[in-house]
Amino acid sequence: MKSALLVALGKDLEVESLDPLAPGPRDVVVAVGASGICHTDLSVRNGLFPALVSGPMIGGHEGAGTVVEVGDQVTRVAVGDRVIASFRPACGTCAYCLSDRSHLCDSLGGFLRTPRARRQDGSEAVAMSGIGTFSDVLTCNEASVVRIRSELPDAHLALLGCGMTTGVGAVLFTAKVRPGSTVAVVGCGGVGQSVVQGAAVAGAARIIAVDPVESKRRTARKLGATDVVDPAAAPPDAQVKELLKGGGVDYAFDVVGTPDIVASTYRMVGKGGTLVLVGYGPMDGEFRAPAFDLQAQEKTVKGCVAGSAQVRRDYQMFVDLIESGRLSTGALVTQEIALTDVNTAMDALLKGEVIRSVITAF
Template sequence: MKAAILEHYSAPLVVREVEPLALGPHDVLVDVGASGVCHSDLSAQRGQYPFELPIVIGHEGAGTVAEVGDAVTLVRPGDKVIASFIPACGRCWQCLRDRSHLCEAGRALGGVPHVSIDGAPRKSMAGLGTMAQQMTVHESSVVKVETDLPFEQLALIGCGVTTGVGSALWAAGVVPGSTVAVFGCGGVGLSTLQGAVIAGAARVIAVDLAPAKLAMARQLGATDIVDAGAGDPVEQIRALTAGRGVDFTFEVVGRPDTMRQAYDAACRGGTVTFVGAMASDLVLPLPANDLHSSAKRLIGSAYGSAQVRRHMPQLVALAQTGRLDLASMVSATVPLEKVNDAFEAIESGEVVRTVLVP
């Protein structure tokens, strides 16, 4: 089967034949239906995560179960599944505390080689490797869903949509009637914005530099638009909220300066949620006294605090009834062979999501 391989950092990906290894007792072979191209894939290509190369890339996907190992109980052949880029073992200390987004077995379950490249067993990104015709994964890494939504849309739930919608619904807990500002309107930010709308926020302010992204934010339910290039976004948000700032801010860019803006744009007593990923050596300076005197809550959001087995089917149901718009977030669907063009498109910032089909 064909897969997109990262052979060298910062070099084009190579689409070529690899051989799936024999299934282990808890492994599942999935015919990939679609794979989204997420910004983290670009970061991976640039060497931000230390991988043993070569590796099959991709961590946002959905497909159909083709074959299962002897001990698999969670899915069976024919099931439609969404891949979870953090496995949810259901048994570890964190999973038993309703924190499967921090599953302690994740690293071990995701670190097993599942393909042979040039005769050597190799790992796949996040234990998945969605940019391929097939992927072998641990059963903890797939979530069964019952729906007729197309794979192009279901794939997005694997990473961006769950991360974004979840940050509003399950990490921050946006409440009806509240005011919200979302910094950064890429795939995850637009999902955060949709999560705030679903939660019943009265006012959802979208902040970005790109006019196309702000227009998309408006289409997906933003009540106000802040062009961060047209003056200090914090001042613009305060001007919209009687000088107070908003109840909930979300930083979905992944930069210390926008994190600080998100902190400053929250009202006293407001909640600041950090969603964006960035290099691990960056630090965030904050006004120390204001941290207690403003009584703001700071929240880190990983995978939207989603409990994937419970929440991914809920996201599918929201999409099925039109309350969550996935179709608008798929900018283009292209064949797997065009993976390098898709990476260039995400770098240009002009697309929400390009989806690859094998």
């Protein structure tokens, strides 16, 4: 198998030939057709989440492909099925899965530590999020794949494994945006553009997209934003309130995660409004909000993991919405690349040059 491997934090991934370890009885082997490159992949490479990395790790957590082998206890998929790999597993038996909160499934920790391949020097490699989609072949527990009925290309389906599900789900399931409401989206990469689309599907009356990159603001308008804000022009919270004639939004989505931007996004929220934290910031990051303002104006701050989506229910629903033209993954794919270009694509993501690069040639 050919994979892009994180060997040292802060260093480029290394593309290597690995020997896959034999799948277990509940494991699935998938021929990967496409893998998106998410900002979280960049953050992991750059050392933002050191606690999540233990030894060499196959990168990638957003992918789609076809099942080529299954363990003898696998019941959810069969050889030949098209699947989306989910960066949040859904075991179906833990307390969270049984209470319709599979996005908080307890099984993830064990999957993160499961070796999946052996390097040429004999050392073993684990897989990011238990899947490791920066590889032509991946092995994972069946809890981490969802069978899909669709003719969409893998390059589009892959984005449901993280970006689109997180963004649209943040609107529909975490925040439960009401028709006719006002929404601000801060950070318009792949996830932020999906928040914009989710707000449009939810029937928001005003959708304000905030991003310093003009091309991303332009894309947000095409996907449903009614207004755009360049944070370099003036404080973005002040610009948002000016657009709303002094009031704040009903829902503000922070898709960046850095404490100063979270604080700015909080200031966009009006009375009775909700701040939703979608972007992953540093593990030790903190932001401050005035307690009196939070209480007296009855504001809410909510965390969001994987869009609060229940992947076995929602992946197919999102596919159906794409096929009906209500959502677009194709609009998020800036370029399709080879696995050997993974580091160049990450650098382009850091510079704001792309929304999503998708690996389609392994």
